[in-house]
């Protein structure tokens with residue numbers, strides 16, 4: 001459930017980034033698919049290029065610039081990402097094994113290639129660990145998901161069909177393929193492997209796997225060219241029949257277009273029998289299933305899962321934590337034995353029981369190793385305020401031994417929503433994933449990654465006492481993501497905007513009596529290898545995190561909204577002359593997201609070209625407490641715009657940037673800010689680039705999958721009540737007035753637009769309308785449309801062509 005959306009380009013899990021967190025989607029020796037600069041991509045075939053300046057073919061300048069900059073971009077693109085990792089058998093003897101699931105963009109295939117890299121870990125005499133890496137990675141073709149069993153003796157591989165075929169489940173042992181099952185579409189469609197609904201879970205005795213997959217297709221009417229309708233028929237190509245569309249069904253919007261309802265299934269891995277889980281209301285979309293601990297009574301086994309319901313329609317769910325959801329428990333199959341029938345004596349044996357009725361949001365259910373309690377994260381602030389993402393809380397339910405499922409189980413608050421925190425104090429929980437096994441050896445301390453101002457840090461949380469410790473170094477501005485735990489050992493990844501990711505091994509060391517500390521050592525590895533050129537370029541860069549004081553603090557501002565926000569400043573270590581390097585201001589979307597101090601391939605590429613970067617986490621960003629975040633809804637287009645302008649003035653005053661060489665780049669809400677800035681501060685920017693920007697809320701509201709977002713960000717929390725599918729003229733006037741299009745007449749900055757034609761979140765019409773209007777008034781504009789891209793525009797070729805054009809566009813106007 002990534003909070004670091006595609007346009008928070010420093011995000012840890014996005015495709016444009018390098019280090020990743022485990023649940024999210026996301027070379028080694030010389031890359032065989034390397035494209036040399038003499039093998040130009042057929043760029044005009046990849047994207048439809050609407051040049052709104054009067055040229056039809058690629059102009060000469062572009063041609064030269066592409067040739068000049070594409071080679072370096074390819075070198076950055078080739079850096080791999082770790083998606084997941086597992087450790088095995090470390091409790092026995094001095095050797096254990098690690099397995100890393102790695103991905104790397106493949107430009108020619110326009111896909112991310114996934115591979116597996118293994119290592120043997122040998123404990124040395126001094127208690128340190130030596131990693132011995134397998135000589136090569138193994139490519140994993142067609143693998144949609146993989147999950148080792150709890151004992152590590154079996155590996156489940158899921159292969160989803162490309163089109164209509166069956167879904168394939170394979171069970172591997174250490175030596176061979178043990179079983180293979182083909183699950184027909186009549187059972188279910190593809191297994192969900194997204195970051196939202198995905199849930200695949202082995203039961204404790206490793207006989208069954210529970211998972212989430214698309215429910216089977218509903219029956220569709222069949223027509224023919226004789227009588228018209230063919231009753232109860234199935235289409236038969238030879239008989240002049242065809243399948244109708246049937247009734248349209250709502251889906252969950254952006255990236256879920258055409259996906260059927262996520263439903264729960266269990267496969268028996270001895271027989272291959274698949275059963276749909278019974279007792280779940282048809283209207284619930286389910287995800288994140290886990291097995292409840294075995295009961296002390298009878299043979300009942302329960303599953304716990306997250307259920308999302310909706311009222312009259314489904315809104316977009318991606319990046320939107322404000323969709324109400326609850327944890328449910330339900331009896332697992334099989335249902336057919338006599339013993340089961342005897343046990344089914346109350347309705348809770350048949351129907352899923354809502355375990356979290358008293359809270360508006362509950363997800364990431366995790367049982368403690370002893371099965372005594374269930375922990376979950378809640379985004380109740382987000383649901384209750386309407387902001388699409390906000391400060392999380394963490395909760396615990398004590399789990400009954402006899403699996404009596406009480407709807408009114410007491411929910412203990414482990415980490416409350418933090419409203420505001422003094423500098424240096426825990427600013428609140430912001431987590432986008434929790435490991436399947438997040439526990440340290442005491443069984444009640446979990447390790448979790450959370451955003452803390454502009455960094456992601458690792459926390460240990462004692463879920464019984466509520467004690468929270470920051471376990472990654474407090475004196476560093478690097479960002480960290482969690483790979484896996486092994487007893488009291490942690491594998492993690494750490495990086496900064498100017499340091500490629502590094503695998504870290506963490507262990508607790510005793511300091512003085514009663515004082516323990518986490519110590520982190522580097523794990524040399526082949527995964528994050530990058531070219532010598534990239535190494536040398538980024539070694540000449542440096543970064544810092546700047547505190548920016550709020551301008552115009554007034555009585556009406558909450559304490560949290562009056563505290564400083566942050567900006568990450570990346571620049572060359574050495575000043576080549578008196579003049580400053582040109583500056584690119586980088587703005588994340590959301591708006592309730594964050595740009596992290598982690599390595600980002602595209603941003604490191606831009607800084608390597610000689611730009612300083614000012615990456616602004618304006619108020620409203622995640623990681624700074626709930627009051628600062630909630631200060632933005634209702635004030636978009638003014639408070640956020642002013643925060644960015646203040647940050648720019650700050651670096652100019654410090655002599656870090658020259659006022660005459662500033663460009664701005666942002667996507668989505670960051671594109672809203674980009675286009676607002678060139679309208680509200682027309683003298684300030686010499687060039688701009690906007691990716692799927694929100695330019696006209698009055699147009700967006702009628703076509704986006706999240707029209708409620710337009711209301712909440714425009715009106716503030718009261719926008720939740722004001723929301724209607726039929727906006728009034730008054731609403732539309734306000735939406736227009738708060739949009740960049742209202743300032744269009746003042747714009748003169750040359751602007752590049754990068755637009756995904758399949759974007760359901762910020763439909764292409766808003767960017768195109770604005771670009772055409774700029775063109776009409778004679779502003780330099782270039783538009784590139786990626787016909788098959790959604791909001792994230794993160795397919796390898798689109799990402800590549802986007803950043804190549806951003807670089808050439810800025811070079812044209814800034815240098």
Ligand SMILES: CC(=O)N[C@@H](C)C(=O)N[C@@H](C)C(=O)O
Nearest residue numbers: 005007319388589590668669
């Ligand atoms: C909630 C949301 O999707 N808002 C969009 C307008 C936006 O800014 N999207 C972010 C998440 C993005 O960067 O894609």
